[in-house]
Amino acid sequence: xxxxxxxxxxxxxxxxxxxxxxxxxxxxxxxxxxxxxxxxxxxxxxxxxxxxxxxxxxxxxxxxxxxxxxxxxxxxxxxxxxxxxxxxxxxxxxxxxxxxxxxxxxxxxxxxxxxxxxxxxxxxxxxxxxxxxxxxxxxxxxxxxxxxxxxxxxxxxxxxxxxxxxxxxxxxxxxxxxxxxxxxxxxxxxxxxxxxxxxxxxxxxxxxxxxxxxxxxxxxxxxxxxxxxxxxxxxxxxxxxxxxxxxxxxxxxxxxxxxxxxxxxxxxxxxxxxxxxxxxxxxxxxxxxxxxxxxxxxxxxxxxxxxxxxxxxxxxxxxxxxxxxxxxxxxxxxxxxxxxxxxxxxxxxxxxxxxxxxxxxxxxxxxxxxxxxxxxxxxxxxxxxxxxxxxxxxxxxxxxxxxxx
Ligand code: SF4
Ligand code: SF4
Numbered sequence: 001x002x003x004x005x006x007x008x009x010x011x012x013x014x015x016x017x018x019x020x021x022x023x024x025x026x027x028x029x030x031x032x033x034x035x036x037x038x039x040x041x042x043x044x045x046x047x048x049x050x051x052x053x054x055x056x057x058x059x060x061x062x063x064x065x066x067x068x069x070x071x072x073x074x075x076x077x078x079x080x081x082x083x084x085x086x087x088x089x090x091x092x093x094x095x096x097x098x099x100x101x102x103x104x105x106x107x108x109x110x111x112x113x114x115x116x117x118x119x120x121x122x123x124x125x126x127x128x129x130x131x132x133x134x135x136x137x138x139x140x141x142x143x144x145x146x147x148x149x150x151x152x153x154x155x156x157x158x159x160x161x162x163x164x165x166x167x168x169x170x171x172x173x174x175x176x177x178x179x180x181x182x183x184x185x186x187x188x189x190x191x192x193x194x195x196x197x198x199x200x201x202x203x204x205x206x207x208x209x210x211x212x213x214x215x216x217x218x219x220x221x222x223x224x225x226x227x228x229x230x231x232x233x234x235x236x237x238x239x240x241x242x243x244x245x246x247x248x249x250x251x252x253x254x255x256x257x258x259x260x261x262x263x264x265x266x267x268x269x270x271x272x273x274x275x276x277x278x279x280x281x282x283x284x285x286x287x288x289x290x291x292x293x294x295x296x297x298x299x300x301x302x303x304x305x306x307x308x309x310x311x312x313x314x315x316x317x318x319x320x321x322x323x324x325x326x327x328x329x330x331x332x333x334x335x336x337x338x339x340x341x342x343x344x345x346x347x348x349x350x351x352x353x354x355x356x357x358x359x360x361x362x363x364x365x366x367x368x369x370x371x372x373x374x375x376x377x378x379x380x381x382x383x384x385x386x387x388x389x390x391x392x393x394x395x396x397x398x399x400x401x402x403x404x405x
Pocket of ligand 1: 339340376381
């Protein structure tokens with residue numbers, strides 16, 4: 001549990017009567033409570049919106065257990081009530097403000113395939129059932145509100161024919177250990193390690209039509225293609241919840257790019273424009289933005305639910321063009337054209353973790369597990385015409401290999 005190492009306790013709880021009243025106190029020995037409260041005050045109370053058919057109200061931007069702990073504490077003060085990947089916490093790192101006021105928060109457990117990775121692993125009822133039971137015990141959260149099938153189905157056929165994850169959920173629900181079913185979905189079209197793999201929009205549409213799952217998370221951000229944009233509208237019409245993830249899509253590298261920022265509209269920032277756009281202009285139920293420090297929390301979350309101004313709209317146009325030029329959107333269109341089986345989208349996803357999330361440790365850990373890394377690229381160029389963004393894939397793979405090796 002990476003976060004557990006960063007969490008202190010005592011000095012945090014004793015310094016602020018306000019924090020005590022809020023039940024804060026699991027997290028941030030290194031950050032004074034006053035700074036956290038000041039950050040929360042700058043953001044203010046976040047508005048809420050209906051998540052899905054369950055009728056639950058969640059904040060228009062939700063939070064994640066992968067955030068730095070001081071941002072989690074500030075988020076709690078701002079009313080964030082849905083927490084992604086809470087199985088990453090343990091009894092020491094889970095925020096006391098959530099543990100002590102458990103019913104005020106929706107906590108999600110994120111469950112992967114077993115005996116392999118998201119491409120090669122299998123769906124196994126008993127293993128998933130046990131993983132959730134262990135996570136309940138480990139975190140001290142008593143139950144999870146949402147049980148998420150991480151990475152999702154490889155195809156619509158798998159959704160139809162393999163019900164093992166759903167059976168695990170039903171058993172756990174009877175025991176009161178989970179309450180709602182959701183999934184996240186990546187693309188598997190053309191993936192040599194996933195025969196018959198399909199595009200995420202097709203699978204998401206089938207899941208929403210079937211009606212067993214209640215909401216889904218998927219990579220979605222500014223400049224998104226037509227298929228996913230269409231899915232978001234369809235999901236809304238069905239009362240199926242949608243949560244955008246991987247939303248920053250290069251925002252951090254934009255901010256560090258002086259030439260790019262010279263032409264950036266005054267009065268906004270990449271993260272603030274992103275938050276405004278996600279929460280007012282997309283039809284999504286909610287979204288997650290990865291947060292690495294308190295300043296980024298304030299910059300981003302202070303835009304949540306606020307109108308998209310002319311400067312923000314212009315910023316989003318510039319950001320879309322930048323991302324199309326520089327950042328892989330993980331569509332997987334290139335994958336089937338690589339005879340070497342290089343895991344292009346995975347490698348470029350890890351490059352995003354390192355560059356945009358500042359999480360090089362996680363990116364490297366995942367990268368070394370790949371069987372075909374960036375150095376397996378033969379620079380043959382076969383994949384190039386198939387990237388809708390026209391990315392120089394071999395050059396990006398070489399850069400990623402240098403960054404992650
Ligand atoms: S250039 Fe590299 S990644 Fe692209 S098809 Fe050739 S070997 Fe695969
Ligand atoms: S490199 Fe291009 S085609 Fe391949 S996943 Fe990324 S955006 Fe899609």
